[in-house]
């Protein structure tokens with residue numbers, strides 16, 4: 001599987017944000033933290049991201065009435081909202097390891113009237129019987145896990161034979177833009193590196209198919225879903241380039257500077273250069289990967 005740049009694991013996890021990973025994973029490396037943290041700013045960014053990308057990422061996903069759906073790593077419910085909109089009659093069980101995020105999600109989704117159960121659980125050790133679910137949905141979770149194979153094995157275990165798993169992940173290596181900026185590129189590399197320090201993989205999108213195959217899934221289909229922003233789609237300047245991507249980079253700035261990866265001045269230049277791509281002469285490209293697979 002593709003990992004972060006060489007030497008990443010030796011970096012200090014300075015200023016680590018958010019909760020530590022649950023122990024006893026038995027994975028390759030234990031998570032030192034969660035790179036994006038659990039701030040109100042990040043909760044808003046997840047909402048903005050889900051809203052902006054809903055059409056792109058959720059197209060083709062609609063769970064039938066009465067089906068049992070497990071959302072793993074639901075966070076503040078930013079994607080749950082869209083699952084429920086497309087499949088209002090399904091029965092959802094949504095898990096996350098953060099009780100605070102779950103409480104926010106529960107409060108926000110209560111008015112939907114959907115059949116939703118919220119549970120604090122580790123994706124790598126799900127508290128469910130084998131074959132309990134018809135479908136499982138995972139979005140932007142595997143990239144944060146030191147052992148994504150283990151979470152996928154758990155997802156497979158709790159699915160009934162023939163049940164489907166949908167996985168959506170990004171790949172920060174797919175980010176490129178105009179005007180080019182070596183500062184912005186270094187900042188993107190810093191995010192990948194810090195994520196690797198936490199045991200994650202910011203380049204996981206390209207590895208979804210082999211991961212799913214190794215976890216024993218069948219009928220795997222992976223589709224790249226690309227966001228391309230230019231002056232012909234100016235609404236994406238704000239919602240994607242600024243509020244989703246640049247906000248994500250900005251969120252690790254203090255940590256990158258504290259770890260000595262970039263100077264404060266270079267970091268500020270990187271952010272300014274990214275913001276400049278959201279202008280009349282700028283363009284921005286990023287590819288997400290959506291996989292659908294079946295438990296044999």
Ligand SMILES: C[S@@+](CC[C@H](N)C(=O)[O-])C[C@H]1O[C@@H](n2cnc3c(N)ncnc32)[C@H](O)[C@@H]1O
Nearest residue numbers: 046073074075078079096097098122123139140
């Ligand atoms: C980037 S957020 C994505 C949230 C949501 N899927 C979305 O797209 O808005 C990643 C989420 O995974 C959760 N998470 C990380 N490691 C986990 C684990 N081992 N088990 C369960 N949840 C985990 C975090 O608490 C966080 O809420």
